[in-house]
Amino acid sequence: MLKLNIKNETSRLRAVILGTAISNGPVPSIDDCYDPKSIEHVKAGTYPKESDMVLEMEAVAQVFKKYNVEVFRPVVIKNCNQIFSRDIAFVIDDKIIRANILPDREEEVKAIQHVWNQIDPKKRIVLPEACHIEGGDVMPWNDYIFIGTYTGIDYPDFITARTNKAAVLAIQELFPNKIVKSFELRKSNTNAKENALHLDCCFQPLGKGKAIIHKNGFLVEEEYNWLINFFGKDNVFEITKDEMYNMNSNVFSISEDVVISEKNFTRLNNWLRSEGFTVEEVPYAEIAKQEGLLRCSTLPLIRD
Template identity: 80%
Template structure:
């Protein structure tokens, strides 16, 4: 059995699910895309090639190998985009929670059944149907669970709105000893620069008490200010709208002081090194074209 353990975003990583770009399927039609950035690249003829994405993900697998991390991959489903393993489930403490994601992505969830079945039965959680949630919106952070959400009346019209208030309430009931803190995110089906698809598109806690933030990703200024106060202004790397669009906040921590980051994020990577982090740089710019990056394609199972 797998002894799950996830209390935060930065403790030493022991086991992780890394998505796969194998048999990714044909270039989607515009109406099949889940986010505005994918639409941009479909229309521009720059949608990423499967071979390039496989190469990018293999580079991340090699970094995990270097640090002795056990890597699980989803079973490959023919012609199915299975890159973003963070969307399909997530772990808090010793429980794995299956995400209620977009209905046409249901088969992605079953590609990790072999992992799900290694978790003790009473630690496998399936939320009620009305609870919509994806792992990119959920961040365990010690006594807190940070959750990105959207509660506007037009929720059902926004394919970019992935986590609702029902899910926030359900998480609070599941973990009564934790403080579940929700943040309203800015959503747009059409403009990628005005769309925080998930909380990890505009916020990411790091080791050493640091964090990456983008103010415009939050709909309510006082919620953004709460995070600034929580981490301390001097510990925050504030990213620009263009940097958010390029997914600067979607890095991934292997430990308190080791971060995997995109090699083109020069400003961020220089800052991380100046703060004492080891930065493992990889090329992930093709995968980024689908509005997801390193955190989106990884789902931690065990941190020490």
């Protein structure tokens, strides 16, 4: 049995599901894309190649090996994009919650059944159908659970709106002892620089009380300000619109002081080092073209 334990984003990682880029399928049609950035690359003929993405994910697997992290991989489904394991489930405390994802992605959930089966059935949660939620919007942070959401009446019009109010309320009911804090995110189906697909596309807490944030990802300035006050202005690294677009907030912590980051994030990586972090740099620029990066492609199961 797997004894799940996730209290936050930064405690020492012991077990994780890392997605796979094998048999990722052909370049999607524009109608089959789930986000504006993928559409951009399909139109430009720069959509990432499977072989490049496989190598990028292998680099991450090697970092996990270096730190003795147990790594599970999804079963490979032919011609299916299974990179973003964070979308399909997430762990809070000792419970795994199955994400209610876009119906087309049901297959991806079956591909981690071998992990799901190792978890105490009482700890496996499937939310009611009316609750839309994806793991990229959910961040356990000790006494808090931060959740990215969108509650505009035009919610159904946005393929980029993935987490609704019903899900936020359901999470609060599941974890009555936690403070659930939701944040309204800016959504766009057409402009990737004006779209925060998930909370982790514009914000991420780090070890040592630090955080990465992009102001324009938040629709409500008070909610952005709340985070700045919570972490303290001097502890927050503000990223630009272009850095958000390139997914600078979507790094992944192995521990309080070790962060996996994309090798081209020069400004961020220099800042991390100046703050005393060990930065494990990997190539991930091809995967980033699908509006997801390191946090999106990992599903932590156990942290100390």
